[in-house]
Amino acid sequence: MHRSLIWILIILMSVALYLVFIWSPIEKVMGNVQKIFYFHVGSAWVAFLAFGVVFVYSILFLMKRKRSYDMIAGISAEIGVLFTAIVLTTGPIWGRSAWNTWWTWEPRLTTTFILFFLYLAYIFIRRMDGAWEKKARLAAVFGIISFIDVPIVFMAIRWWNSKLHPIVFGDAPNQSGGGIEGEMLVTLLFCLGVITLLYIVLLQKGIYIERTKLAVENVKKNIQEKLMK
Amino acid sequence: MRDLIKSALAITWKDLYAEWRTKQVFSTMLIFSGLVIVTFSFAFDPTNNTIRAVIPGMIWVITIFAGILGLNRSFISEQYNDSLHGLIVSPIDPSSIYFGKFLSNFIIVLFVQMITIPLLFILFDYKMNGNILLFLLVLFLGSAGFICVGTFLAALSANSRSSEMLLPIILFPVISPIVIAAVQSTRILLIDVEEIESLFSWISLMAGYDLLFFVFCFFLFEFIMEV
Amino acid sequence: MRDLIKSALAITWKDLYAEWRTKQVFSTMLIFSGLVIVTFSFAFDPTNNTIRAVIPGMIWVITIFAGILGLNRSFISEQYNDSLHGLIVSPIDPSSIYFGKFLSNFIIVLFVQMITIPLLFILFDYKMNGNILLFLLVLFLGSAGFICVGTFLAALSANSRSSEMLLPIILFPVISPIVIAAVQSTRILLIDVEEIESLFSWISLMAGYDLLFFVFCFFLFEFIMEV
Amino acid sequence: MIKTVTLNKTIAEKTILNDINITVNQGETIGILGPNGAGKSTILKIIGGLMKPSFGHVMIDNIPVKENNLEIKKKIGFLAHNSYLYEHLSPVENLTFFGKLYQVNQLEYKVKELIREVGLQFFMNEPVRSFSRGMIQRLAIVRAIVHDPSILILDEPHTGLDQQASRILNELILKKKEQKTTILMVTHDLAQAIETCDRFILMKKGVIIDDFVLENKNVHQLKEIYLRQVG
Amino acid sequence: MIKTVTLNKTIAEKTILNDINITVNQGETIGILGPNGAGKSTILKIIGGLMKPSFGHVMIDNIPVKENNLEIKKKIGFLAHNSYLYEHLSPVENLTFFGKLYQVNQLEYKVKELIREVGLQFFMNEPVRSFSRGMIQRLAIVRAIVHDPSILILDEPHTGLDQQASRILNELILKKKEQKTTILMVTHDLAQAIETCDRFILMKKGVIIDDFVLENKNVHQLKEIYLRQVG
């Protein structure tokens, strides 16, 4: 199951790369740099998705106290942080050519930056010392609270009337939405699908690794306990 | 509910009483605020004319940095001899610990602000001419939100051995909305009075944040105190 | 003397080893620096054009605030189980405790700066075009002076129950000369390159401060560790 | 009445308790004995509500202790390895604070009485910070009983106490026993254990290996049983 | 040889020690007994170099201990109420660190040997954080003797130890005694004290009220003397 997913992912990824770099049209103003758009937006969406998963599984954990829920939340947060980091690097690379600056303190960018720190903090709580039950419980509480920032990031450009960061989907206050060509849109949607799949594969892999670690730990303790007897 | 408030007040009373005798947290926060002001005045050249523009930021930077000292202490002081465990085994609602600690922290922070803010105005030679009641409201709402989340996260980080390091890094991102809102409304009140109409949206943002987080923290606190 | 260095290195080794395993202090300082940058960015409106002027100040404000976290930890971690007493009763020169702790703190702070300063430049869109070697020298001297005094005062405040609160308020006033010198030389190097000739007096001020305080702290440390 | 039902506890993949079943009737005084690291403190913490079992549960007065049950917490007095006292407050202030949390009546009188009982009356208003180990332990004991609990959980209560204080403590336990208080006590001091307890539970490596009643107060017999079982 | 000359200690206007004169010859094993708050720990702290007397001084091997004398510190092994261990380090790491400070030879071998001796070999590489009270005390004891001190100062060393560990400790003390180590021990457990000590010092309220030798190992006699003097 996992294996086949990986193969599907590899194939789809190459298709996506083809779509991005060859099939879709080159944007008139920004040129080739605009291609980063697909990764940028894709990563952002997956980061949101990942944090959503953290949120849901945190609630589930507090209700059911199953270790697997905690594990999923933790791994999802790590993947989310990774993709946020991608957004935070592709954004500036793009910004360098679009706005002629690496970074500006604009609402969308600032809130994304905060999002990054929020989930780093979440990971820090997970790395605290002590029993896993305690860490899982505290992390879950924090995972619930920190999700509040996700809608804020999404709405940032819509609330604050940003002049810099573009809006493509939905209604913008002043720009009209949908300033995107059909082929670009298709490519984008395809990329979104592929990156989401990537997320799923990573999540599975992460859970697998975590399980193995636990099993190894278990064996180690068992041997130790046998030795003591 | 009455029991909850009663035990919350017992906790607030214990903390404020200890504080009253030593005045340690209060004076430390005060001195620390003073030092931050001085440090900033080196770092940001206060002879500069644009200095008035940084006053709103200063008010909140001071509140937060000094506040963190107090928040940390509020739960670190429960760690010696594991006295937090003493609270956990006692027959009180966990939320009353939250409520009690929130109150004592909030009171201390308000007292500190009562001194530092006039001091800041004097040192930076600023004459207040905005609406003072609105200004107090903004201070109240901003500090309430900050302490509300801060108390909660201080309790969370108190579970860690190195809580005094953990608290700032989990606190800052969560309070960023209220800090932004507080700085913006203070700026509008103190400097850009012409933008007054957008003040109310900031204030309602703060009120919403306070309410939301207070309810959240109040009910989630039980999970933090769980063992 | 050889024994002194040997036991100092044993202490440095213990601290850095524990740090290497958890990377706790290092990563906390890093994230905290990032957060201070963000907090300042919304407290002090960085879209403002004069923002470049605050970069030198920021570098040192970040170093100091993040550094305080590490300094605190460095002696708080000796307080559990009174392990500092274990060092006091052992046959080592008290100064070697100072030297050992100084080294481990200094190394950690340098590593943190290696990451935060480039990040700061990127976030505030600053292009370095001064003399990079001189810049590194300034960083080195400034941080050395800060950590040298910081380690000393952290040990001093570790005698108090609420050391994490005490440290900042005793540290700030003492380090103000080196902070001023460091900020000024950084400013000259990064922004006002035309004032380069006054740079050397600032640098020699820093070198003098470092030397003076290192010798002072080294020999006075004995009195702090006394019981 | 306390009953533990297949209590299990694992921390970090390490089994600390393994299927612990104990039934304690009201008014019994039980000594829990066993080598270091056997899991004695862990059992007490679970019964006292300071730790959750990984599996199994505790019943107190036939109610499963699952949620945060204030009624049950009020019945329990818990003395752990740490004193739970506030260092900057005096004995009176400490006890008054805890008494308020437990909603004790006639608090002021009672607090003074208790402090006198353990011989700290001359230190009544000094901060606990300056106390010697034994003085702290004395105060920690009265902290645990300030609300007249009907279940008393004591983890090595004799630690650091001098002869006189040990005697006071033993008398106090016997008095509570007459009042039908259920008492669970962990100790390594067999001589003190035999003075007050009738029933003993022997633990080793997270399991109960023996559970017997010994009414003849013969410390040599107890020691023999202990050494035979634990080695 | 340890000699205290009119030691006095006052903290915050409170007299804690009053004219303490003790002379301890090399190889003696001395039990310091007395009620809580008598000042026993304070004496040990002063001799161990953790506290300064307000008046008077301590002589060790005929040298007045005034300055920070590294040679003398190397001779002393000090076990206090607290363990001095680093919680995030394992037993091996803890002992290796302290061994380095005391410049112990063949450290690695020795550390393992000591850990084995107190039965912690299976916890050798686990952080001390997760240890039970007795396990910590075991490790604290070997920490104090890692450098083979010729003067051993023990403050209630039996606290929290189980029967087996107490026996190990007593044997260890007796072994040290044969090697002519001077041992000063504070304890409240008269039965343990009599096992190892020959001479006893009784303290009360900061003064020495008795100082006697008791070689017949009769705990009842010791108890009687104690109760008569201390009441």
Ligand code: HEM
């Ligand atoms: C510099 C750092 C940047 C960050 C942190 C950032 C962050 C984000 C985030 C979080 C999203 C997803 C939210 C959403 O879809 O509503 C997003 C979407 C997007 N970004 Fe960026 N961005 C950055 C730079 C840029 C630049 C330089 C451009 C182009 C000029 C750009 C163009 C877009 C576009 C077109 C979308 C899809 C937007 C939509 O419809 O909402 N971004 N960005």
Ligand SMILES: Nc1ncnc2c1ncn2[C@@H]1O[C@H](COP(=O)(O)OP(=O)(O)OP(=O)(O)O)[C@@H](O)[C@H]1O
């Ligand atoms: N947080 C923890 N993490 C890992 N192991 C732990 C933790 N707490 C306790 N343990 C382990 O559980 C075991 C039992 O501990 P416990 O404190 O219950 O022992 P005890 O019977 O009270 O011993 P003592 O007589 O020494 O007090 C010990 O082996 C200890 O190492």
Ligand SMILES: Nc1ncnc2c1ncn2[C@@H]1O[C@H](COP(=O)(O)OP(=O)(O)OP(=O)(O)O)[C@@H](O)[C@H]1O
């Ligand atoms: N820092 C301090 N400030 C004030 N008084 C102190 C301080 N430290 C100790 N004391 C007092 O000194 C007295 C002796 O304390 P010490 O710890 O030496 O007693 P001890 O004989 O070891 O008692 P125990 O058997 O309980 O351990 C006590 O009355 C204590 O209150």
Ligand SMILES: [Mg+2]
């Ligand atoms: Mg125990």
Ligand SMILES: [Mg+2]
């Ligand atoms: Mg003592």
